[in-house]
Amino acid sequence: MSACVKENRNIGNLEDHSIGSAECQSLFCSDSARSGSSGLKRKRPLEEDNNGHMCQLRFIYKKLSWSEAPKNALVQLNELRPGLQYRMVSQTGPVHAPVFSIAVEVNGLTFEGTGPTKKKAKMRAAELALKSFIQFPNAPQAHLAMGNISNPSADFTSDQADFPDTLFKEFESSPCSDGLSFCNSAAESELLSSELLRHGRLLRHTLDLMVQAQQRLGGIVPEPEVPKSPVALLNELRPGLRYACLSERAEGRRLRSFVMAVRVDGRIFEGCGRSKKLAKTQAAQCALQALFNIRTAPEGRTRGDCVFQDFADSIFHLVREKYRSLVGGCSPAHARHKSLAGIVMTRDLDLRHAQVVALSTGTKCINGEYLSDQGQVVNDCHAEVTARRALLRFLYAQLELFLSKRPEDWDESIFVRHKECSYRLRDNVHFHMYVSTSPCGDGRLNSPYEITTDLHSSRHLMRKHRSHLRTKIESGEGTVPVRCRGPVQTWDGVLQGEQLITMSCTDKITRWNVLGLQGALLSHFVEPVYLHSLTVGSLRHTGHLGRVLNQRQERLGPLATTYRRNQPLLSGLSCADYQQAGKASCVSVNWTLGDAQLEVVNTATGRRRDSGTPSRLCKHTLFTRWNRLNRKVRSDLSTRSLMYSEAKMAARPYQTVKQQWFRSLQETGLGTWVKKPPEQEQFLLSI
Numbered sequence: 001m002s003a004c005v006k007e008n009r010n011i012g013n014l015e016d017h018s019i020g021s022a023e024c025q026s027l028f029c030s031d032s033a034r035s036g037s038s039g040l041k042r043k044r045p046l047e048e049d050n051n052g053h054m055c056q057l058r059f060i061y062k063k064l065s066w067s068e069a070p071k072n073a074l075v076q077l078n079e080l081r082p083g084l085q086y087r088m089v090s091q092t093g094p095v096h097a098p099v100f101s102i103a104v105e106v107n108g109l110t111f112e113g114t115g116p117t118k119k120k121a122k123m124r125a126a127e128l129a130l131k132s133f134i135q136f137p138n139a140p141q142a143h144l145a146m147g148n149i150s151n152p153s154a155d156f157t158s159d160q161a162d163f164p165d166t167l168f169k170e171f172e173s174s175p176c177s178d179g180l181s182f183c184n185s186a187a188e189s190e191l192l193s194s195e196l197l198r199h200g201r202l203l204r205h206t207l208d209l210m211v212q213a214q215q216r217l218g219g220i221v222p223e224p225e226v227p228k229s230p231v232a233l234l235n236e237l238r239p240g241l242r243y244a245c246l247s248e249r250a251e252g253r254r255l256r257s258f259v260m261a262v263r264v265d266g267r268i269f270e271g272c273g274r275s276k277k278l279a280k281t282q283a284a285q286c287a288l289q290a291l292f293n294i295r296t297a298p299e300g301r302t303r304g305d306c307v308f309q310d311f312a313d314s315i316f317h318l319v320r321e322k323y324r325s326l327v328g329g330c331s332p333a334h335a336r337h338k339s340l341a342g343i344v345m346t347r348d349l350d351l352r353h354a355q356v357v358a359l360s361t362g363t364k365c366i367n368g369e370y371l372s373d374q375g376q377v378v379n380d381c382h383a384e385v386t387a388r389r390a391l392l393r394f395l396y397a398q399l400e401l402f403l404s405k406r407p408e409d410w411d412e413s414i415f416v417r418h419k420e421c422s423y424r425l426r427d428n429v430h431f432h433m434y435v436s437t438s439p440c441g442d443g444r445l446n447s448p449y450e451i452t453t454d455l456h457s458s459r460h461l462m463r464k465h466r467s468h469l470r471t472k473i474e475s476g477e478g479t480v481p482v483r484c485r486g487p488v489q490t491w492d493g494v495l496q497g498e499q500l501i502t503m504s505c506t507d508k509i510t511r512w513n514v515l516g517l518q519g520a521l522l523s524h525f526v527e528p529v530y531l532h533s534l535t536v537g538s539l540r541h542t543g544h545l546g547r548v549l550n551q552r553q554e555r556l557g558p559l560a561t562t563y564r565r566n567q568p569l570l571s572g573l574s575c576a577d578y579q580q581a582g583k584a585s586c587v588s589v590n591w592t593l594g595d596a597q598l599e600v601v602n603t604a605t606g607r608r609r610d611s612g613t614p615s616r617l618c619k620h621t622l623f624t625r626w627n628r629l630n631r632k633v634r635s636d637l638s639t640r641s642l643m644y645s646e647a648k649m650a651a652r653p654y655q656t657v658k659q660q661w662f663r664s665l666q667e668t669g670l671g672t673w674v675k676k677p678p679e680q681e682q683f684l685l686s687i
Contacts, residue, residue: 073126080130081106086122093240104129114239230284237292238264243280246270247547257567259547265291272546272570312535312571314351315344319434322356326591326598337361338584340436341383343391345414348428355593357431358390362588363440364603365472368500371676373491374683375619375644377606379676381588382472384435384505386601388517389617391431393592395522395529396625399423403632415526423526430532431517433568438536441470441479441504443545467548469671470504479504482671491677501674506545509534510552513566514559514661520648521626525633527562533569546570555664560653590617619644619681627685645681 071079078084089101089112102121103112106129113124228236235241246259259272260279264287271282288294319342343358362381370377378386402413402423415423438444470479482501494500516528536545553565587609589598599616600609608615615621623644630647642650649655662673 073123073130077104077106077126077129086125088118097240099238099240114237116239230281230288233294234262234264234284234287237288243283245276245279247551257546257550259544262287267291270544270547308533308569308571309574311349311351312533313574314354315432315434315533315535316537316573318342318344318351318354318356319359323359323361326359327589337383337589338437339363339383340434341387342434343387344432344434346430346432347426349430357394357593358387358591360386360390360588360590362386362601362603363584364586364588365474365502366500366606367604368474368494368498370605370607371491371494371500371680372606372618373679375623375680376614378588378601378615378617379500379606379680380472380502381601381603381606382440382505383588384433384439385508386588386590386617387433388508388512389622390590390592391517392519392522392622393616393625394594395518395526396622396629397592397594399522399525399629403629418527425527425529431529432533432535433531434535434537436537438545439505439509440472441506442467443506443509443548445544467551467670469507469665469673471674472502472504474499474502482674487672488675489677491679494677500676502676503673506548507673510549511658511661513549513568514553514556514563515654515658516563516566520651520654520658521623523651523654524626524630524647528564530564530566531568533571535571535573537573552665552668552670555668556661557664559660560657563653563657590615620683620685623647624685641684643682643684645678648681 084104084106086102086104089103091098091100093099097116099114099116100118100121101112101114102118102125103110104122104125105111109129111125111128113121113126113128115121115124241262241264243260243262246261248258257272257274258276258279259270260276260283261268261270262280262283263269267287267290269283269286269290271279271284271286273279273282319340322342323340338361340361341359342356344354345357346354360383362383364381366377366379366381371379378389380386398414401409402415402417404410414426414429416426418424469482471482472479489498489501512531516523516530518526518529549570550567556565559565586603588601588603590601591598601607601615601617602609605612606615606618607613626647627641666672
């Protein structure tokens with residue numbers, strides 16, 4: 001037999017046939033082998049057995065081996081496009097389980113295949129290239145043939161057509177071809193049927209699928225296919241992947257949190273969850289979406305997980321629609337934003353009565369030269385920070401409502417009396433924050449361990465990734481690690497040109513998770529108010545952000561009564577929020593429930609853009625409101641007026657927990673919290 005015939009034959013598939021062993025020996029023995037035995041004369045089966053029927057069968061088998069033997073993908077592609085060059089792209093994975101990637105260029109398109117050996121990777125690349133040659137003249141019928149009932153109108157001639165692997169899986173035919181017979185005699189039919197089952201051509205398989213599609217249309221309902229999990233699907237695209245557990249946190253017997261990571265094509269993807277399986281699933285989802293633009297239904301998601309994803313999406317829609325309704329009368333420059341934040345209040349997580357209570361935009365901080373020693377400027381105009389300050393105005397309004405002389409107002413307030421001169425939120429009241437981009441600081445950064453070579457040395461990774469405190473760049477965007485000689489900046493230094501240091505939004509959110517959103521002043525009246533959930537839009541990395549928030553609470557120790565280590569539910573959006581391109585504007589807008597319109601603040605000066613007067617979010621304005629409320633609640637107080645800094649320091653439980661948290665940051669090597677010059681808080685209210 002010639003060399004070209006041997007190349008196109010798959011000898012490994014010719015082991016099992018429906019003929020006897022003796023006949024197999026006679027079929028595969030050469031004539032010289034038969035004549036080699038001098039003392040034994042065997043009768044040739046050709047001369048016996050039903051008038052030479054075996055001779056006909058042997059002839060049919062030789063003809064079948066020549067014409068019907070399947071050609072693998074490499075051979076078929078070489079016949080269509082001779083002289084193709086295959087190139088080695090990469091080799092990944094451990095030494096004992098390598099993963100090869102080989103590419104071939106056909107018709108100006110590059111097709112890349114992966115596999116545990118170079119041969120299989122090359123074969124896979126050829127199969128992918130062959131798919132680009134397959135076109136069907138009637139697209140709807142072809143889709144039905146493939147079993148794609150859901151979208152029969154799609155165009156199969158598109159270059160982006162996604163063909164099922166069953167058409168190209170070793171070019172096997174299905175058992176449906178049992179009924180096809182091309183021979184008259186029983187022996188010929190049996191032999192041909194055996195060969196056709198093993199070496200059916202692509203066209204015959206397509207015809208079988210067409211018949212199956214017609215049967216479905218005739219009333220036979222196919223069993224629904226179980227969708228592949230993100231982990232399984234990613235493993236098919238990139239075999240040999242391994243996941244590493246970066247952190248494991250357990251608080252009590254029930255509350256557990258895991259962070260898993262996987263390296264794909266040189267990039268690291270993280271996922272977090274209440275189990276390692278859920279964390280791996282989220283990591284695989286991130287990789288599929290980022291590298292292959294594939295969105296899958298998460299594996300192992302309980303009904304509660306699905307409900308919470310819908311809840312997070314609803315929070316986003318509430319904030320976005322409220323913002324759109326408010327900016328309708330604003331100029332286009334004020335309507336544009338690169339970061340939007342909002343806080344939604346719910347009762348028992350019932351979205352039917354959810355309310356957006358605070359909203360803001362902004363990405364910049366004040367210039368140091370405009371710092372005020374009377375508390376009349378807003379130092380930090382990042383959206384998350386101003387949204388929290390807008391929430392403070394809402395909390396003041398609710399306390400004033402509860403202290404109203406009209407009993408009907410008491411039931412409308414979100415506060416109830418807890419102790420004498422102390423109040424707390426009603427049990428069913430929850431606050432949810434939405435941020436259109438990941439909070440600036442370590443929560444937004446790409447994880448530093450991406451540059452390491454050993455993904456599984458978790459100790460090395462945790463040394464690399466320290467979740468350091470970071471500060472914002474004055475009058476600009478981005479953050480840098482804390483590099484300050486002392487914990488407090490000086491007034492003279494800032495006025496003489498030193499950059500004003502403002503802690504990042506990630507750092508401030510971790511602070512809110514310990515001390516609460518209410519701040520020091522409101523702590524005189526109310527118990528800590530915490531976020532119930534945090535939803536992040538674009539640029540999200542919830543696994544990394546969750547790890548940062550958890551790691552900073554590890555060495556906190558026991559806290560004072562009413563304070564806790566809050567862990568808000570973290571979620572992204574099912575569809576990433578659109579981020580406006582271009583340079584961020586130097587304005588920040590804010591709104592609180594009850595306001596008639598937005599307030600526009602110049603981020604460089606920290607004052608109102610239109611008049612240059614103090615903002616309703618500045619220290620002086622909020623302190624004035626606190627002072628009026630304080631006199632109403634505690635009528636027995638002395639008439640001596642307190643400075644702003646004195647009023648804050650008088651909230652002793654709050655200050656105790658704050659100092660305890662600052663020490664824990666230093667002990668864990670995460671950095672020192674840098675305070676602004678104390679002169680900006682040493683002011684009195686004018687009588």
